[in-house]
Amino acid sequence: MPSVSSGWRNGCRAIDERHLVRVPRVAVAILIAIVAARPPIGQSDQAFQFIQEFSGFFTSGITVIFVLGLFWKRASEAGASEAGAIAAAVASVLLSCPFRALTPDIAFMDRMALVFVICLALAVIASLLRPAGAEAIRIRTGNVDLETPRVFNVGAIGVELILVALCAT
Structure with a gap:
């Protein structure tokens, strides 16, 4: 006879014991996180x-x-x-x-x-x-070369101008 966790039985998928233990653990961890989150956040x-x-x-x-x-x-x-x-x-x-x-x-x-x-x-x-x-x-x-290519400098200036324009509006 196959074990309960091996598959389908009587038309229903069997749930193994690890899953039955894992779900309440996760639920309790989420509840603890919800309760513990509020005091540190305080007035924020x-x-x-x-x-x-x-x-x-x-x-x-x-x-x-x-x-x-x-x-x-x-x-x-x-x-x-x-x-x-x-x-x-x-x-x-x-x-x-x-x-x-x-x-x-x-x-x-x-x-x-x-x-x-x-x-x-x-x-x-x-x-x-x-x-x-x-x-x-x-x-x-x-001995480190810190020079950047011209195309990089032009692109960087372009990005900065776009950011200034976005922030100014």
Whole structure:
């Protein structure tokens, strides 16, 4: 006699035991996600707004690390790790929700710009106070050709003009 999970029986497709266990598990996981989603979102109108707010705690510091690492030869690990990463999280928290009573209500993009400037200043100060040692890992870019073809430059300018036109209307 074939097993229950092997196919059709009495005109009905048999459901195997794994499927019978998987469906309630998925349903419970969805219910937990629905219940757990509301408290972190808090006062945000949308989940995307919450994600943007949360990622904003770190993006300014990451941007500072990349900008200094790419464009300033005196940038050091101390400036990147201490000032760039740690200060971004601390400044973002101090300027956001839990401390609204201490700080004025700052718009999201304005807060991001302010945190960027704070982190940039602290990273420069930290890099000047603790310069990179001789053992620092450096990427040599002297032999890299950064010239782009003319057709690329024309296309890039065209795309920028289209974006400006779309944003202006």
